[in-house]
Amino acid sequence: MYAERISGLKSSAIREILKITSRPGIISFAGGLPAPELFPEKEIAEAAQDIFTKYGTSVLQYSVTEGLLTLREKISAMLDPDASHTGPQNIIITHGSQQGLDLISKLYLEKGRVVFTETPSYLGAIQAFRLFQVDILPIASDEDGIQPEGLLKAIKKQRPALIYLMPNFQNPTGVSLSLERRKQVVDIVKEHDLLLLEDDPYGDLFFSGEKMPSLFTLGRSHNFIYMSSFSKTIAPGLRIAYIAGDEKMISKLAVVKQGTDLQTNTFGQYLVNEYLESGRYNSHKDLLRQTYKQRRDCMLAAIDKYFPASVSRNCPNGGMFLWVRLPEQYMAGHILLKCLEKKVAFVPGQEFYSDGSGENTIRLNFSNATSENIEEGIKRIGEVLKVEGL
Amino acid sequence: MYAERISGLKSSAIREILKITSRPGIISFAGGLPAPELFPEKEIAEAAQDIFTKYGTSVLQYSVTEGLLTLREKISAMLDPDASHTGPQNIIITHGSQQGLDLISKLYLEKGRVVFTETPSYLGAIQAFRLFQVDILPIASDEDGIQPEGLLKAIKKQRPALIYLMPNFQNPTGVSLSLERRKQVVDIVKEHDLLLLEDDPYGDLFFSGEKMPSLFTLGRSHNFIYMSSFSKTIAPGLRIAYIAGDEKMISKLAVVKQGTDLQTNTFGQYLVNEYLESGRYNSHKDLLRQTYKQRRDCMLAAIDKYFPASVSRNCPNGGMFLWVRLPEQYMAGHILLKCLEKKVAFVPGQEFYSDGSGENTIRLNFSNATSENIEEGIKRIGEVLKVEGL
Numbered sequence: 001m002y003a004e005r006i007s008g009l010k011s012s013a014i015r016e017i018l019k020i021t022s023r024p025g026i027i028s029f030a031g032g033l034p035a036p037e038l039f040p041e042k043e044i045a046e047a048a049q050d051i052f053t054k055y056g057t058s059v060l061q062y063s064v065t066e067g068l069l070t071l072r073e074k075i076s077a078m079l080d081p082d083a084s085h086t087g088p089q090n091i092i093i094t095h096g097s098q099q100g101l102d103l104i105s106k107l108y109l110e111k112g113r114v115v116f117t118e119t120p121s122y123l124g125a126i127q128a129f130r131l132f133q134v135d136i137l138p139i140a141s142d143e144d145g146i147q148p149e150g151l152l153k154a155i156k157k158q159r160p161a162l163i164y165l166m167p168n169f170q171n172p173t174g175v176s177l178s179l180e181r182r183k184q185v186v187d188i189v190k191e192h193d194l195l196l197l198e199d200d201p202y203g204d205l206f207f208s209g210e211k212m213p214s215l216f217t218l219g220r221s222h223n224f225i226y227m228s229s230f231s232k233t234i235a236p237g238l239r240i241a242y243i244a245g246d247e248k249m250i251s252k253l254a255v256v257k258q259g260t261d262l263q264t265n266t267f268g269q270y271l272v273n274e275y276l277e278s279g280r281y282n283s284h285k286d287l288l289r290q291t292y293k294q295r296r297d298c299m300l301a302a303i304d305k306y307f308p309a310s311v312s313r314n315c316p317n318g319g320m321f322l323w324v325r326l327p328e329q330y331m332a333g334h335i336l337l338k339c340l341e342k343k344v345a346f347v348p349g350q351e352f353y354s355d356g357s358g359e360n361t362i363r364l365n366f367s368n369a370t371s372e373n374i375e376e377g378i379k380r381i382g383e384v385l386k387v388e389g390l
Numbered sequence: 391m392y393a394e395r396i397s398g399l400k401s402s403a404i405r406e407i408l409k410i411t412s413r414p415g416i417i418s419f420a421g422g423l424p425a426p427e428l429f430p431e432k433e434i435a436e437a438a439q440d441i442f443t444k445y446g447t448s449v450l451q452y453s454v455t456e457g458l459l460t461l462r463e464k465i466s467a468m469l470d471p472d473a474s475h476t477g478p479q480n481i482i483i484t485h486g487s488q489q490g491l492d493l494i495s496k497l498y499l500e501k502g503r504v505v506f507t508e509t510p511s512y513l514g515a516i517q518a519f520r521l522f523q524v525d526i527l528p529i530a531s532d533e534d535g536i537q538p539e540g541l542l543k544a545i546k547k548q549r550p551a552l553i554y555l556m557p558n559f560q561n562p563t564g565v566s567l568s569l570e571r572r573k574q575v576v577d578i579v580k581e582h583d584l585l586l587l588e589d590d591p592y593g594d595l596f597f598s599g600e601k602m603p604s605l606f607t608l609g610r611s612h613n614f615i616y617m618s619s620f621s622k623t624i625a626p627g628l629r630i631a632y633i634a635g636d637e638k639m640i641s642k643l644a645v646v647k648q649g650t651d652l653q654t655n656t657f658g659q660y661l662v663n664e665y666l667e668s669g670r671y672n673s674h675k676d677l678l679r680q681t682y683k684q685r686r687d688c689m690l691a692a693i694d695k696y697f698p699a700s701v702s703r704n705c706p707n708g709g710m711f712l713w714v715r716l717p718e719q720y721m722a723g724h725i726l727l728k729c730l731e732k733k734v735a736f737v738p739g740q741e742f743y744s745d746g747s748g749e750n751t752i753r754l755n756f757s758n759a760t761s762e763n764i765e766e767g768i769k770r771i772g773e774v775l776k777v778e779g780l
Binding site (some may be wrong): 001002003004005006010015031033034036041044045048049052056060062063065096098106107108109110113124127128130131132161231235237239252254255256258259260261262263264267268271 | 393400401423426434438442447449452498503517522625629646649653657658
């Protein structure tokens with residue numbers, strides 16, 4: 001007999017769509033995949049030799065639950081170059097960010113508790129939280145991210161066990177939380193002594209200006225947990241990500257991780273550590289930013305050329321996704337079926353609304369397609385939209 | 391505020407002992423580490439190049455939650471060469487066996503349910519189950535494994551959500567479930583339509599005869615789940631293990647794994663797959679069996695030479711551990727403190743008793759020490775035992 005938490009659990013519609021879109025000939029804007037042709041393949045292959053020379057059999061052996069010290073030192077130096085508030089004792093390596101969500105859920109969530117999220121919010125997070133039987137309360141959000149007044153109003157009604165935000169180039173919309181709102185959210189969280197989880201897989205993929213300060217850095221207190229990953233900036237197949245936070249919490253997470261999977265794969269940790277030591281990481285991130293910006297621009301131009309005027313889109317300053325809104329009466333799920341017939345795919349935005357709204361929205365991924373495919377794919381979607389009467 | 395499941399959660403004493411024993415000069419029989427000098431280091435380093443040549447950037451990209459199809463095909467062929475009851479659809483790849491325990495717990499366990507285990511049982515499993523707030527009921531066990539009559543008696547009192555067994559060279563005792571009892575347990579499980587989880591990380595490390603049939607193979611029904619790992623036979627740092635079972639359950643586990651960590655690291659899966667394709671796996675397992683048998687024999691001889699006659703030990707036919715029993719009034723935890731002063735370590739067996747008994751027992755690991763260190767370390771423990779009056 002399954003546990004109660006399993007009732008209502010369903011496979012991510014995205015994963016189901018991805019099964020269809022892996023068929024040859026389909027142009028897919030559905031996945032959240034980084035561009036494989038940009039992976040530092042040669043450098044990782046080299047690293048896979050060098051780590052044996054440097055560290056011998058350690059790269060294949062069991063290691064500590066918290067993760068390799070040298071890797072945690074590098075991560076804490078990235079987050080806080082002055083080491084004024086973050087050291088390796090504030091970091092735990094996780095098997096991808098999705099595991100970070102699971103471990104934090106295990107530590108803080110249970111039936112009857114509430115998690116506040118942006119609207120819409122990352123589907124993987126909603127799935128992780130739901131396994132712990134919490135209620136999810138979406139807070140009103142707009143093109144500048146979550147609305148502080150909406151957050152305050154909700155807090156007055158009930159105290160959340162966790163506030164979950166993706167402040168940089170959010171999945172699914174590509175929206176970022178403005179600097180002014182970051183400060184307001186930090187103040188609210190501190191004033192009410194709440195717990196905020198900041199998920200930041202895309203923060204380094206900005207297309208202009210510089211990286212905005214994290215809530216974790218602005219807040220500098222036990223109220224803020226930060227998560228990021230090397231999946232989008234090195235390679236997702238290694239599954240190396242991390243959580244940063246209060247030292248006491250990190251120790252508790254380590255005990256939870258012991259019972260969950262003992263430790264993150266040693267080999268992948270050494271590969272990422274070696275790649276970081278090679279000094280190539282910064283120029284590689286520059287390459288990703290340039291390429292993804294070109295693809296975003298290409299997609300925006302194609303949308304403006306091929307989509308009916310009644311369809312609106314945003315213009316994210318980074319990340320891997322942009323967001324399209326159809327007129328209210330149109331259902332993106334229906335449009336998707338028609339698009340699949342024309343061999344082009346996307347994810348209906350409704351998937352990311354925990355309350356089931358957002359039927360007329362579409363998430364488009366621009367990181368994992370060539371310019372030619374972006375032009376052709378958007379053209380095909382545009383044709384479907386016109387046939388459907390938009 | 392932590393979730394209720396966290397109350398009473400503590401770090402594994404073994405992990406704490408391991409922190410001490412990693413200091414130089416300590417002879418440790420405490421860990422459960424495979425011998426690193428036997429890792430197929432050269433072959434894995436080669437595989438780390440070959441997989442780039444064969445599969446390109448796929449080895450660094452996201453992959454399916456269930457795991458690489460070609461690896462799952464190889465695993466199902468190992469479990470069932472005729473493919474008469476097991477195919478790749480019956481397999482999911484996990485991030486180590488510990489994650490298998492977590493995923494199965496998520497699917498089946500919750501507060502108020504009961505798990506039956508052997509006595510003593512694997513600490514990592516007890517930790518995983520406790521995170522899901524179940525009661526753990528240890529069933530009487532002896533040198534042939536769990537006692538079927540004890541199991542039957544317990545079932546008549548309450549229905550377990552799960553029966554957890556490690557039938558081959560069990561951690562911590564090294565004991566195996568006899569063939570006769572395997573058949574009895576299978577009959578009991580089927581007759582009462584129960585769910586049995588068979589954890590088999592050490593099954594291939596037999597020192598004489600051949601591998602005993604698994605309960606999964608004897609049972610061939612939805613009542614049996616089988617788990618094993620490449621951690622002990624290739625390398626633990628890759629974290630590649632698997633669950634085999636009913637196809638419907640495997641699909642459910644995949645949905646649970648989506649929310650838990652998306653997928654097991656792609657790179658490690660390709661490495662293991664490549665190593666299996668090299669055809670070296672069988673001869674490598676032969677080498678492990680020979681070496682570990684020599685170390686076991688060396689430890690047995692040293693115990694018989696240096697330990698007082700009042701101390702008893704067993705003689706496991708495989709795996710990585712053997713089991714020592716002091717006279718009833720002696721406490722292994724106290725002996726350990728004295729041994730640490732003499733720079734030798736082990737794990738008090740009490741750690742593996744979910745009811746806190748077993749104070750006079752000791753787990754000794756023989757896979758991760760040279761013959762010289764085994765002789766010297768056992769001699770030191772023997773000296774402490776004599777000083778303590780045994």
